[in-house]
Amino acid sequence: MVLMSCKNCHKVFERENYDNFVCTRCNHKVRKRIKDSLQVSLALVISAIFLYIPAMVYPMMEITQLSVSIESTILEGVISFLEYESYFIAFVIFTASVVIPLIKLIGLLLIFVSLKINIKMSNKTKILIFKFIEIIGKWSMIDIYVVAILASVIQMDEIFNIKGGIAATSFALVVLFTIVAAHRFDTRIIWDEQR
Amino acid sequence: MSKNTKKIIECYGCGLFIDKPSKKDKRIYKCPRCNSKISLDKEHSFDSLYYSISALLLFVLLNIYPLVSLNVNDTILKATLFGAVTILYEQNFFVVATIVLFTTILAPVFNSLVIIFSFIQIHTKIRIFSDTLLHDAFHFFKQWGFVEVFIVSIIVTYIKLIGMVSSTKFDIGFYVMLVYIFFFYMSNVKFEGKNVFGE
Numbered sequence: 031m032v033l034m035s036c037k038n039c040h041k042v043f044e045r046e047n048y049d050n051f052v053c054t055r056c057n058h059k060v061r062k063r064i065k066d067s068l069q070v071s072l073a074l075v076i077s078a079i080f081l082y083i084p085a086m087v088y089p090m091m092e093i094t095q096l097s098v099s100i101e102s103t104i105l106e107g108v109i110s111f112l113e114y115e116s117y118f119i120a121f122v123i124f125t126a127s128v129v130i131p132l133i134k135l136i137g138l139l140l141i142f143v144s145l146k147i148n149i150k151m152s153n154k155t156k157i158l159i160f161k162f163i164e165i166i167g168k169w170s171m172i173d174i175y176v177v178a179i180l181a182s183v184i185q186m187d188e189i190f191n192i193k194g195g196i197a198a199t200s201f202a203l204v205v206l207f208t209i210v211a212a213h214r215f216d217t218r219i220i221w222d223e224q225r
Numbered sequence: 226m227s228k229n230t231k232k233i234i235e236c237y238g239c240g241l242f243i244d245k246p247s248k249k250d251k252r253i254y255k256c257p258r259c260n261s262k263i264s265l266d267k268e269h270s271f272d273s274l275y276y277s278i279s280a281l282l283l284f285v286l287l288n289i290y291p292l293v294s295l296n297v298n299d300t301i302l303k304a305t306l307f308g309a310v311t312i313l314y315e316q317n318f319f320v321v322a323t324i325v326l327f328t329t330i331l332a333p334v335f336n337s338l339v340i341i342f343s344f345i346q347i348h349t350k351i352r353i354f355s356d357t358l359l360h361d362a363f364h365f366f367k368q369w370g371f372v373e374v375f376i377v378s379i380i381v382t383y384i385k386l387i388g389m390v391s392s393t394k395f396d397i398g399f400y401v402m403l404v405y406i407f408f409f410y411m412s413n414v415k416f417e418g419k420n421v422f423g424e
Contacts, residue, residue, distance in 0.1 A: 033228070033242045035235040039360060039419060042230040042242070055422050056357045063240075114388040119381055157238050157259045168371045171328065175309070175378030176385065178325050182312040183293060183304035183386070190297060194318050202321045213368065218240035221259070 036060045037216075064216035068142060074211035075138045081200045081207070082131060089195035091177050097188045101195060104128060104173060127173040127201070130166050134208045137163050138215070145220065156220050160212070167209045174202050236261055267417040269347075276412035277340040283405040284334060290398035292379050295390045304382070305398065306330065306375075328371040333409060336366035340412055343421045359421045367413055372406055 035042045039056040048062045089101035102110065104127045111120035137159045144151055177194045184192040234245040238261030246254045246265060254263040291303035306329060313322035339362045345351055346359065354362075379399055386393040 031228075033230070033233065033235070035242075037237065039422065040235070042233045042235060044228055044230055056360060058357070111385070116384050116388065119384045122377075122381060153239070154259055157261060161238075161261065168328075168374050169377075171324075171371055171374050172378045172381060174321060174325065175329070175375050176382050178309040178313055178321070179293065179304050179378060179382040180385065181316065182308040183295065183302050183382075185302070185312070186297065186300065193316055194313060194321065198318055198321045202324050206324060217238050221239040221241075 034060055034062060037064065063219055063222070064214070067214060067216040068145060068219060071138065071211040071215040072142045074207045074214070075135060075142065078131075078204045078207040078211070079135055079139075081204045082135060085131075085197045085201035085204055086128070088197040088200070090173065090197045090201065091180065091195050092193040093184075094188065094191040094193075096190075103195075103197065104201070107173075123173060123176075126169050130170045131201075131204055131208065134163050134167065134170075134212070135204075138208065138211055141215075141220070153220050157217060160215070160217055163208075164212050167205070167212055170205045170208075171202075174198060174205070234263060234265075236263060266419060267415070269417065269420050270415045271344070273340055273412045273415035274344045276408045276415060277337040280405055280408040280412055281334065281337045281341075283401055283408060284337070287398045287401040287405055290401060291396040292398040292402065293383055293386065294394060294396045295386060296392040297390055303396065304379075328369055329375045332366045332370040333372050335362065336370050337409065337412060339363045339366060340416050343416075347420060347423060356421045356423070360418050363416070363418045363421075370409075372402070372409060376402055376406060 031044050031046065032048060033042060034045050034048065036053040036056060036058060038058040039053060041053060041055045043060065045051070050059055050061050052058070053060050086104060088103065090104050090107060092099055092101045108120050108124045108128070111123060140149070141156050141160060143149065144156060177198055180192045181194055184190055232245050233242050235242050236256035236259060238256055239259035241256060241258045243256065243263070246263070254265065255261065256263055288306055291305050293304045295302050310322055310326045310330065313325060339359055342354060343359050343363070346353065346356070383393060383395060
């Protein structure tokens with residue numbers, strides 16, 4: 031006899047084998063592990079890596095003051111905070127928009143690659159990295175929300191106007207894809223591989 | 226010999242099945258193999274219903290008042306939650322606007338509604354949605370509600386704006402939002418999704 035539990039409602043079942051079945055409580059299909067979890071998460075992370083490049087290179091915001099438009103990328107935004115001597119906010123934006131997405135992408139990729147290539151890292155460390163990525167995931171949205179609020183408040187036509195830049199879409203998708211990739215990944219397979 | 230599966234719980238970090246700790250024991254349980262936190266079933270509490278209703282009412286209020294306002298050449302400019310979403314649609318940022326709309330408005334509102342409907346279905350004979358739908362919806366909307374990130378963004382925006390326009394100030398909506406976050410957070414902390422199954 032083997033034990034299986036429904037990932038959706040957490041009900042535990044005792045079964046003859048690991049064949050899929052329908053949960054008697056929530057009616058979802060119970061599987062030993064989430065189907066194609068690694069493949070789907072890896073595909074999302076690779077897509078996010080490609081989107082991270084335009085998100086950093088292209089402007090996040092376009093500020094028009096007295097008919098003069100200035101476009102600024104995420105990094106230029108951080109520099110402008112430093113110029114205003116708002117060091118803490120510069121640190122928050124740099125961490126949320128540059129460091130966190132990068133940690134998420136590298137961390138997830140490292141965990142996924144470590145399942146196929148022998149990397150000297152304990153399973154506990156992998157789980158720790160993964161939990162950290164899960165917790166920090168949504169905080170990268172700060173820059174997107176800042177652009178949205180600034181664009182809504184500063185609307186004075188040619189006198190003073192703020193618009194979102196083309197990097198906003200790429201950046202929002204990077205955040206979205208990494209959150210879904212982390213959510214979709216079944217960490218139990220980390221322990222399966224080395225049994 | 227068959228096991229009492231009600232006394233067993235799976236660690237979703239590593240897949241290890243362990244004996245379910247007693248509810249009376251208030252310690253935080255961690256998986257002996259991977260050290261992940263083991264979430265135990267919470268007690269059924271009406272508090273989450275009251276917090277959800279309060280959160281919904283506060284959400285209506287915070288949309289009436291602006292979050293941040295400033296004065297430029299005698300023109301008063303205001304930022305609201307809905308305004309932040311609509312301006313993105315107007316500027317043709319369809320994907321970004323939809324993500325912002327979903328994570329700051331739809332997910333938190335639906336999260337509170339799901340909790341309220343769950344209580345209605347558990348304690349009355351009214352059946353509007355299936356138990357599975359309510360359970361899944363609760364966990365889905367809980368995961369995608371980013372209001373706490375939005376409030377940090379308002380503070381960052383304020384600091385950015387005050388560097389450009391000195392008359393920038395936090396408005397009533399911002400303070401209502403702070404209270405809203407407390408009620409919203411508490412409604413989720415006090416609610417146990419599995420209660421919708423009535424077991």
